[in-house]
Amino acid sequence: MSAIALTAADRTRLRKMHPELFAPGLFKRWGGLMLLAGALAYLVYCWSFFEVGPKLAEGKWERASVYMADWISWEAQPRYRFQPDGTLEIEHQRFSPLGENPDPDWMTALPGGREEVTFGDQSNRIEIATTGVIAVLGGVPYDIAFADEAAILPADAPAAMSEKNGRVTVDYGFAGSAEIRATQVLVRRRFLGWENFWFDTTSPFWGMGLPELWTSVTTGPQISPDQSNLSLAWNEFLTNSEWQHGDVLNKLLQTIVMAFVGTLFAATLAFPLAFIAARNVTNSRPANWLTKRFFDFTRSVDMLIWALVFTRGFGPGPLAGIAAIFVTDTGTFGKLYSEAIENIDDKQREGVRSVGASAADVNRFGVVPQIAPVVISQTLYFWEANIRGATIIGAVGAGGIGLKLLEAMRTNQDWENVAYMVLLILIVVFIFDNLSAALRSRLIGPTVH
């Protein structure tokens, strides 16, 4: 193939023939860039409108890592109080996750009335005595002495040790920290995992491993005289005071029920109404107009407004959530279904009508088969979306897991419970996404996405 060579005459001729290609309009040439610049300018405006800079600077970012660590780990906080007679008294936090009389292997008594706490391995530990504390960091021991009611930072202290108001803090990273005062040592020991997830410390099954639990519920001696060990274990699991499995699962089920019933009712009501709203099926302008405005109204009044209105009406609980989803989605479904009906091919209806079918049969065999794929896929899409959305309307009191999540987050103490609920929600969303995809491809074939 020979290279294309253009003469000057060819060029001018081409320029004349296609002026729009060689000299495009200003908007065509710069429009994209202008839109991008506009978007960036708007974001800059929002930055100052919401005072993002100062707010970010005020943020307590040092807490963020602790909160994030709380998602997947827990902490024990034993306190070693110095007694006047030179002994140590160990005090655990109230409702300690270690149970009533803990004796974990990372706390050991040394000869001479001293106590030792290890942070992961022997090269990271702390030896406590009323006369002085030895902190071992990475195998190097540092002596912390007391004088004038204050702990004294050793001269060669590394960056992981700091002193403030006569209190020396030794930071062992994720494994925890120790705060050394002249009167006591407060140890924070962090472990990966969710503590006491299955049974809380007051339960007879607490601390049992899986094999032990299995023997107990199958062949072990009956613990409670009036119920079997299996039912007792199930009961103890559901009433776990820290994790509240029973309540969480109940609230989760409420969220699923809200989305399911709300969507189903909305589809059931919107389906016949859509036939009234469609111009080509119902030949009455006032009826079309009235139904369409009804759909617009219920759709445009926000789901939040409906949720709050029905929470006032029914009281807090899933009934309010069902009603809110039902009313909002009736409008949405009505609009979608009636648009689908108006876009159908009229030939099928004519064919059915021409053989003398009744009005109901014309719609049943002339319209429904055509709109069924749209109706089914849209309804399933909104079902999925509502399972996700029902979480948040629950937070304003309309039932479900939303309020429980909000309460767990408000204290800033129970991030592990938040993590647990988020995990459950993600699992539920995943299951229902796949269920609805499977239903969709089974009912209308895999082609429509």
Next chain:
Amino acid sequence: MADMTSGGSGLSAATGTIHRHYRQLLMTRRLYSLLAVAGLAVVLVFALLFANNASSGKFLDRLPYLFDFIKNFVPDDPFEIVRAMFDLPSPYADGSFKYDYEVGRHYLFGTGFYIPEYFYEMLVTLNIAFASTLIGGLFAFLFCFVAASNLGVAAPLRWLMRRLLELMRAFPEIVLAGMLAAVLSLGPIAAIFAVSVHTVGALGKMFFEVVENADMKPDDGLRAVGANWFERVRFAIVPQVMPNFVSYFLLRTEINVRASTIIGAVGGGGIGEVFRQSIGRDHAAKTYAIVILLFLTIVAIDQLSGWLRRRLVGNAAFQFGA
């Protein structure tokens, strides 16, 4: 549509067999449909009983009194709603929060000109919605080409990106907002973060589906003249998918305006929060003012975005859920 019920009469043996098989298939199909409907009905009944038991007010007990609270929501006179909306002093003022319309004024340029409280809160909500749609849209645009299966992105990277988008879509917004609120304090920034993350997930999925449906011939052409990956995406894919992208983006804007009112009600600020407070305290005129304002805004945004979308992609229905 009635079948020949006198199966076999006057039919040849072969036709009779076919007819009998047809009727058997029909009966099986009907039986399955009936079973499915019955199963759904049973699940529904149990779901309703469960919901009724879990609610603090039982359905049948509450039904006659459902709208009784409206009695508390009769404004003193219709103009009270106007006064509440525009922060004008009320003749019924008795020092209580119910009539303190002037308090919320946001003065601009000294004391002469002010934005009424609810208009200002509406502006906050709209800014949350627009800012998070923009941020989410930008990231979704960047991510979608990595997640699409037709652009030759390494399979593990594509798999990772898709899971990331799924996670962002499914992660409860309220927890995202709560995580940031724990560090920053509640407010619009937490709301923007939450809505943005969800938008990346939701828009990213729709975007990469559009990319996968793109015509690959321009891409082949560019590949033939030796264009690299970025050039192929920029000049072969982007021009094709842009109208649909913008259409989905506008649809997301509509959805996000609603989402940011809801997240406002759980502490994100804006109109949602003042609405929750006013309906909780039986402030009739304020509540109606907010409902009217919110309704008009949502209708206006929907109309505007619908008009723009029709201009961009014609009447193609882009009405998929979140």
